[in-house]
Amino acid sequence: MFNTPPFFWIMAIRILVGAQWGDEGKGKIVDLLSAETDYVVRYQGGANAGHTIKFDDKKIVLHLIPSGMFNGNSKCVIGNGVVIDPIALIDEISEVENLDVDLKDRLYISSSAHVILSYHKVLDQVKEKNRGSDAIGTTGRGIGPAYVSKVARIGIRVGDLLDLKTLEKSIQKNVKDINKALEHVYSEPTLDAKKILDELKPAIEQIKPYICNTTQLLHDAVENGESILLEGAQGSLLDVDHGTYPFVTSSSPTAGGACAGSGVPPLAITHALGISKAYSTRVGNGPYPTELHDTDGEKLRKNGAEFGATTGRPRRCGWLDLVALKYAVRLNGLNELALTKLDVLDDFKTIKVCTHYELDGEKTEVFPLDVEQLERVKPVYKSLKGWNTSSRNIESFDDLPELAKEYINYLEEYIGVSFNLISTGPKRNETIVR
Numbered sequence: 001m002f003n004t005p006p007f008f009w010i011m012a013i014r015i016l017v018g019a020q021w022g023d024e025g026k027g028k029i030v031d032l033l034s035a036e037t038d039y040v041v042r043y044q045g046g047a048n049a050g051h052t053i054k055f056d057d058k059k060i061v062l063h064l065i066p067s068g069m070f071n072g073n074s075k076c077v078i079g080n081g082v083v084i085d086p087i088a089l090i091d092e093i094s095e096v097e098n099l100d101v102d103l104k105d106r107l108y109i110s111s112s113a114h115v116i117l118s119y120h121k122v123l124d125q126v127k128e129k130n131r132g133s134d135a136i137g138t139t140g141r142g143i144g145p146a147y148v149s150k151v152a153r154i155g156i157r158v159g160d161l162l163d164l165k166t167l168e169k170s171i172q173k174n175v176k177d178i179n180k181a182l183e184h185v186y187s188e189p190t191l192d193a194k195k196i197l198d199e200l201k202p203a204i205e206q207i208k209p210y211i212c213n214t215t216q217l218l219h220d221a222v223e224n225g226e227s228i229l230l231e232g233a234q235g236s237l238l239d240v241d242h243g244t245y246p247f248v249t250s251s252s253p254t255a256g257g258a259c260a261g262s263g264v265p266p267l268a269i270t271h272a273l274g275i276s277k278a279y280s281t282r283v284g285n286g287p288y289p290t291e292l293h294d295t296d297g298e299k300l301r302k303n304g305a306e307f308g309a310t311t312g313r314p315r316r317c318g319w320l321d322l323v324a325l326k327y328a329v330r331l332n333g334l335n336e337l338a339l340t341k342l343d344v345l346d347d348f349k350t351i352k353v354c355t356h357y358e359l360d361g362e363k364t365e366v367f368p369l370d371v372e373q374l375e376r377v378k379p380v381y382k383s384l385k386g387w388n389t390s391s392r393n394i395e396s397f398d399d400l401p402e403l404a405k406e407y408i409n410y411l412e413e414y415i416g417v418s419f420n421l422i423s424t425g426p427k428r429n430e431t432i433v434r
């Protein structure tokens with residue numbers, strides 16, 4: 001089994017980010033790199049993420065637990081920047097344990113991470129319903145409202161779960177306010193604070209042993225020269241500051257968010273690895289210049305099994321957008337890239353890539369930050385010849401079909417960073433390391 005990529009070296013402190021709109025195949029790459037990593041750390045998002053890992057004929061979709069559980073013995077940390085739904089987390093803990101993984105001394109949960117309570121999920125869904133045609137298309141997992149509570153300084157942190165009396169008071173206070181909004185603003189049924197606490201109690205008991213000061217844990221790791229992989233969820237173009245606002249998630253999946261969401265200091269970071277598919281997808285609403293509404297789009301969805309790992313929603317599909325990818329490279333300071341799902345393009349006669357946009361009649365290679373402008377851009381494509389043969393099970397770059405190499409070389413030339421890893425299938429061994 002392939003599990004030690006030669007380009008990886010001990011002591012690296014690497015941020016791994018999605019370079020598109022999420023679903024780039026980050027789970028597989030984290031799993032691969034974790035064999036030689038001391039710590040794998042999730043730094044933002046919550047159970048909106050769905051990181052799929054396939055190994056030995058097994059498949060698991062992780063939402064909160066870092067993707068480093070199944071390859072090697074890395075310590076897996078849910079960092080302070082994550083918003084944690086304790087009920088979703090205990091389900092996931094059981095799933096991992098069912099695969100014969102012992103979480104003792106493997107899982108660490110930050111006491112400073114914020115908690116998603118059922119009222120956040122209710123608010124997420126009620127607000128989406130009320131947005132009507134302006135809906136963001138959220139996952140409904142309570143992510144936005146939980147980050148709102150955090151920033152409004154009324155959030156409940158994981159450490160607060162350990163003191164039931166104070167927890168009860170905080171929940172009562174928050175539910176009182178939320179009920180006013182539910183009743184008077186949204187005309188929705190109100191919530192019962194006691195019921196919320198009662199539902200939470202068994203989950204608290206189960207996650208208690210894993211709660212600790214992960215910031216200190218990671219500071220010690222940095223000082224001891226241990227290797228750390230900071231695992232981003234979602235993607236750069238869904239970043240609350242740098243993405244297609246307001247059609248974004250409520251956290252910072254970009255490299256900048258990794259330090260804030262983990263406590264690892266910026267100057268300790270040695271590598272920034274971006275993950276991009278060989279084409280593009282997006283789930284939820286918002287501008288997407290290279291989206292296809294034709295048979296090629298259908299074929300990408302079918303070949304790539306492009307359905308949400310968390311919600312099952314069909315993903316919107318389109319050609320690779322190099323303007324957007326280059327923006328992500330610059331935004332995250334990416335010095336490494338992984339290209340995933342190359343095999344999905346195996347049976348296309350022609351493959352297109354967007355090299356620039358036309359905005360109000362002018363050519364531009366700049367990714368507009370204003371969604372209305374982004375809605376108006378017309379993608380301009382370069383057509384490349386497809387290779388029309390399988391790329392699965394190919395072990396070295398040199399053995400790839402000539403036209404596939406040309407495709408990759410073209411992308412690298414445009415972006416200015418090379419693809420160290422090329423994934424040609426969902427399994428660990430279906431990865432070319434350069």
Ligand code: IMP
Nearest residue numbers: 022048049050137138139248249283284
């Ligand atoms: P939220 O994160 O649930 O608030 O959803 C906000 C937007 O981010 C929606 O368009 C979601 O479809 C999208 N989103 C959230 N998590 C993921 C993910 O893990 N992959 C892809 N899109 C996501």
